[in-house]
Amino acid sequence: LAGKRVKVGHAGTLDPLASGLLLLGYGPGTKRLEELTGLDKTYEGTIRLGAVTPSYDAETEEQDAKPWEHLSADGIGAAVDSFQGTQQQRPPLFSAKRVDGTRGYHLAREGAEVELPPATVTVHEIAVLAVRGxxxxxxxxxxxxxxxxxxxxxxxxxxxxxxxxxxxxRTAIGPWEVDGAPGPEDWSEHLR
Structure with a gap:
């Protein structure tokens, strides 16, 4: 690769604290990336109950601690199941969404109190894998x-x-799964 310029792009970002599958295209393959961004995604995640954070993840400090111990696994499962289907979802301010040309995460870090408009999303499948405290x-x-x-x-x-x-x-994007996908250390082999 020394001295060679290769065009590389990706089909969708991952949150800073997330891991998993990211589709990359290089050379002429970058032209297909836009059509791949519309594919369904599959994730495995962990929700920590009993507090909120400004970023909706562990990137910022917990606030507003509340009791969670009274919740049953069945009650948690019913609440989770209720989010299956098409719905309006408000993105977190800590996101790449733009507000008057400025990324939400820039506004959030400056302390601005802005609410992003909701978007229509579809949760095709959602399931509780485990409840651990x-x-x-x-x-x-x-x-x-x-x-x-x-x-x-x-x-x-x-x-x-x-x-x-x-x-x-992120465990899958459309038909591609993270298991068996090349890691970052493997990319120099693919670019030769």
């Missing part, structure tokens, strides 16, 4: 533009105790 592991298959951080926040609100996303891994 205040930690709830979920799997979600959703449409483009769905914020799992907002979903975690909204589930916490529905349960009345607050909640935020404490971990997130």
């Amino acid at each position: 205040r930690e709830v592991d979920i799997r979600v298959r959703c449409s483009k533009g769905t914020y799992i951080r907002s979903l975690a926040h909204d589930i916490g609100q529905r349960l009345g105790c607050g909640g935020y996303l404490s971990g997130l891994r």
Whole structure:
């Protein structure tokens, strides 16, 4: 690759604290990336109940601690299940969405109190994988533009105790799965 310029792009970003699958295109493959951004995504994440954060994830400090111990696994499951389907979802201010040309996360870090407009998203499948004390592991298959951080926040609100996303891994984009996908260390091989 020394001295060679190769055009590289991606089909959708990951949140700063997230891990998992990211589709990359290089050379002529970058022309297909836009059509790939519309594919459904699958995630596995952990919701931490009993508090909220300004970013809806573990990037910012917990606030508004509330009791969660009274919640049953069945009650949590029912609340999670209620988010399946097409709905209006408000993105977190800590996001790349623009407000009058400025990224939301810039406004949030400056302390601005702005509410982003809701967007229509579809949660095709959502399931509780495990409940471990205040930690709830979920799997979600959703449409483009769905914020799992907002979903975690909204589930916490529905349960009345607050909640935020404490971990997130994208496991699939359309037909591509993270298992068996090349890692960052493998990319130099693909670019030769």
